[in-house]
Amino acid sequence: MTNELILFNTLSRKKEVFTPIHSNHVGLYVCGPTVYGDAHLGHARPAITFDLLFRLLQSLEYKVRYVRNITDVGHLENDADEGEDKIAKKARIEQLEPMEVVQYYVNRYHQNMDMLNVLPPSIEPHASGHIIEQIQFVQKILDNGFAYISNGSVYFDVVKYNEQHPYGILSGRNIEDLMHNTRTLDGQSEKKNNVDFALWKKAAPEHIMRWPSPWSDGFPGWHMECSAMGTRYLGETFDIHGGGMDLLFPHHECEIAQSVGALGHPTVNYWMHNNMITINGQKMGKSLGNFITLEALFEGKHELLDKAYSPMTIRFFILQAHYRSTLDFSNEALTASEKGLERLMDAYARLKKIQPQAQSTVDVKDLHHKCMDAICDDLNSPIVISHLFEASKAINLAADGKAALDTKDLESLQSAFRFFIEDILGLLTEKADRSNQHEEAYKSAIDLLLQMRLDAKNNKDWKTSDFIRNELTRLGFDVKDTKEGYEWKLKAE
Numbered sequence: 001m002t003n004e005l006i007l008f009n010t011l012s013r014k015k016e017v018f019t020p021i022h023s024n025h026v027g028l029y030v031c032g033p034t035v036y037g038d039a040h041l042g043h044a045r046p047a048i049t050f051d052l053l054f055r056l057l058q059s060l061e062y063k064v065r066y067v068r069n070i071t072d073v074g075h076l077e078n079d080a081d082e083g084e085d086k087i088a089k090k091a092r093i094e095q096l097e098p099m100e101v102v103q104y105y106v107n108r109y110h111q112n113m114d115m116l117n118v119l120p121p122s123i124e125p126h127a128s129g130h131i132i133e134q135i136q137f138v139q140k141i142l143d144n145g146f147a148y149i150s151n152g153s154v155y156f157d158v159v160k161y162n163e164q165h166p167y168g169i170l171s172g173r174n175i176e177d178l179m180h181n182t183r184t185l186d187g188q189s190e191k192k193n194n195v196d197f198a199l200w201k202k203a204a205p206e207h208i209m210r211w212p213s214p215w216s217d218g219f220p221g222w223h224m225e226c227s228a229m230g231t232r233y234l235g236e237t238f239d240i241h242g243g244g245m246d247l248l249f250p251h252h253e254c255e256i257a258q259s260v261g262a263l264g265h266p267t268v269n270y271w272m273h274n275n276m277i278t279i280n281g282q283k284m285g286k287s288l289g290n291f292i293t294l295e296a297l298f299e300g301k302h303e304l305l306d307k308a309y310s311p312m313t314i315r316f317f318i319l320q321a322h323y324r325s326t327l328d329f330s331n332e333a334l335t336a337s338e339k340g341l342e343r344l345m346d347a348y349a350r351l352k353k354i355q356p357q358a359q360s361t362v363d364v365k366d367l368h369h370k371c372m373d374a375i376c377d378d379l380n381s382p383i384v385i386s387h388l389f390e391a392s393k394a395i396n397l398a399a400d401g402k403a404a405l406d407t408k409d410l411e412s413l414q415s416a417f418r419f420f421i422e423d424i425l426g427l428l429t430e431k432a433d434r435s436n437q438h439e440e441a442y443k444s445a446i447d448l449l450l451q452m453r454l455d456a457k458n459n460k461d462w463k464t465s466d467f468i469r470n471e472l473t474r475l476g477f478d479v480k481d482t483k484e485g486y487e488w489k490l491k492a493e
Contacts, residue, residue: 003373003376004376005017007272008324008378010248011169011170018270020062021237021239026063026064026065027235028053028057028064028065028067028241029067029068029229029230029241029268030068030241030242030243031068031243031244031247031251032070032071033105034072034075035070035087035102035105035109036086036089036105037090037105038108038112038294039108039294040292041277041284041293041297041329042244042291043109043112044294045274045323045327046244047118048116048315048318048426049242049274049318050066050242051117052319052323052379052381052424052425053242053272053379054121055424056379059423064122066122067122067123067124067234068121068123068124069126069127069225069226072087072098072099072126072128073098073128073220074127074220074224075087077089079222079251081197081201081221085098085209085219087101087209098209099128102128112294112295115311116315117315118426119426125229130225130229130232134200134220134228135213135220137224137227137258138154138220139214141199141262144262146161147199147261149215150190150192152202152215153202153216153218155192155196155198155199156196156258156261157192157193158193158197158257159179159192159193159195159196161257161261165260167257170249170252171248171249171253175195179193197221198221199220199258200215200219200220202218203216203217203218203219223250223251223254223255224258230267231259236263236267237267237268237269238268239268239270240268240271241255241271242272242273243272245274245275246283247273248273252271252273274323275324275327277318277326278327279328279329280328281328292329294314297314298311298314306335307335309338310338312341312427313337313341314334315426316337316338316341316425317334319382319427320381321382322378322379322382323381324378343389343392344389344392344427345421345427345429347391347392347395347396348417350395350399351395351413352414353399354398354399354405356406356407356410357405358404359404360404361403362398362403362404363394364412365412367412367416368415368420370387371384371424375424391413391417446472449468450472450485452468453465453469453486456468472488476490477489
């Protein structure tokens, strides 16, 4: 491998040369979504960040096992140890089975990821499918003396752990400060200390999602799933663990403590965290109510949006900022990304049509080398994009007949653009990206016809009304009149 990959390790707080445990293999674990609602712009950033890393590692000829989990149990409200399970609450409100909620939002998450051209992971384990592994992990921690049982629940003893291992090594938090600043909350009296966290929770009588364990019928703590599933699929020590900066504390800090408590050693060599997407300087998130779903972005249906933005515009918007920098949402920023992407893709399209000349009159050498240096320097996608924009100037000159490219330079340029735009940055060409726009145009056309039918009915023009309905039925549409107007869908084949 000719390029040396350098990554910022949150654990050491510095850039480090990446050296995998096994020479040609990489184990990568990334925290996925808790599936109780639609994916929003904040979910897109880690998905795209670690998709970029996944693509780069593969291009460097590593065999990558990429594990991205689905949290479908144990994640309580306010990311705490008390309260209602987020998925169970959604199921109660919607009068559904919890796993109906899970399946619905997992399907929608996958659809959103496909539209953003995020590659699927190698393994996508669900927390609810690994209860046995989590129970076994908790038992190891108990056996090693770093946890205690209280009223059927099991808690990690942070104070006892800290006597032998530093708690706060990832986040830089001090245990004395944490104990001083953590309020005593009602319902947490069964803990020895407020900084302790749940490994297993005894289920209240009304709690639907429960499993038998040696301690009680209950469910695993939120942090436990990643320790159990990460080591289950990647081994007791693996290369990279990624996620959003909001997970650094307490989630990832607790993961480290759990893993050391169970196995006697850390499990992750490189911790990577993408920074937040903000709106007016405030973190975007469901708990704050300031999020914009990806579907709303693609359709332009949100009070903060001036228009719809394509999935590739969203992907480009995220890649234009370095993954460790904050990224502030605004219509102006998205519009600028839309125009920038259009310029880049126009240059790429023109590049494919340029005919080689006898001799080059512009310097386009070393583009691949410069882009590779940038992307291998802690995933510096903004610098890659800037190099591509710089090369676009020469492309446009050549396309306009104001410069020339010989066969070697033209092929080199075409290869570099294809590799970095498509393979590394994962940007789809305009034709592929417009598939979603075509679908929306198709839906709008049907809605227009049915609105015309509704107008005809209101005007008692039964002939036109019946004609539109009959033709749509003949074409395979199921039209239903409602109090609000109409509903339609394609008939199942």
